[in-house]
Amino acid sequence: MTSKAVLGVILAAASAVSAQAAYEINIVEDRGNVVAFGSGSLDTRGLTYNTSLISYSNIHAGSGSIAIGSCACFDHYFGASAVPFGVMGRGAGSFESFGPLVGIDSYGLMVPLWYVSGTEIGLSIATFRNTSFGTLGIVRGTYVVRWGSGDNADTLTIIAGSNRAIPIPPVPEPSAWALMIAAFGIVGAMMRKRYEGERRTHS
Incomplete structure (x- = not known):
């Protein structure tokens, strides 16, 4: 098999996975x-980056609307619309959570910051205390x-009343905490720089 043929097979397989x-x-x-928990991958190629x-x-x-995972920065994409999975009850927030932030809202899709389309997203989990x-x-x-x-089609499925057992999140390594804190600092600096630039423009 020629190198071109091998490359063709690899690209076709990658396309099928995406x-x-x-x-x-x-x-x-x-x-x-x-408790809400999830994992999988997302194809963002059919969406438009927002912010x-x-x-x-x-x-x-x-x-x-639902978002699961730790309080964190995320990339937001237009082009996916939330599907109601109930009636208007009271909403709830949770800081008792783990993993990268993933979700859907009325405006679009939420994926981990700097997410590469089609790559596996590990476990995300959120516990909403004293609710039903x-x-x-x-x-x-x-x-x-x-x-x-x-090839750009994809789905996010919400199963309310799932039979799956609640997974136990692993304990983060110290290096993971350090990386997360560094990421917060970088994004905070970027947002502050953009805000100051906009303020100078309008003044």
Whole structure:
């Protein structure tokens, strides 16, 4: 087989993986709490980059908005619309969370900062204390957010009332904490520099 043929096979396989990329969020009730957890990959090629922001885990079933993972900076993309997975109940936020921030809101998709389309995203989890499906307005079922077309098509699936067991997050290594703190500092400096530039422009 020639080198061109080998390259063609590799590119075709990579394209197939990207086209089948998918992310799944499971939501369960557990001892007086609601726990949401997810993993998978996302194809952002069919979306339009919006901006980088910072947020924490939150859930609003009536609007279809959910974010899981640690409070962190994330990249936001237009082109994917949230699908309500319940009725208008009270929303909830959580700082009892783990993993990269991933989610969907009324405006688009949230992915980890500097995320490379199609790569695997590790476990993200959020615990919403003293809540239930009833108080949050969550209706059991499977809800699928779709975007893109052809090779750029992808999905984010929300399973409310999942049968999956809640995974136990690993304890972060000290090096991971250091890297996360450094990332916060870099993004904070970038946002401050952009703000000061805009202020000078308008003055």
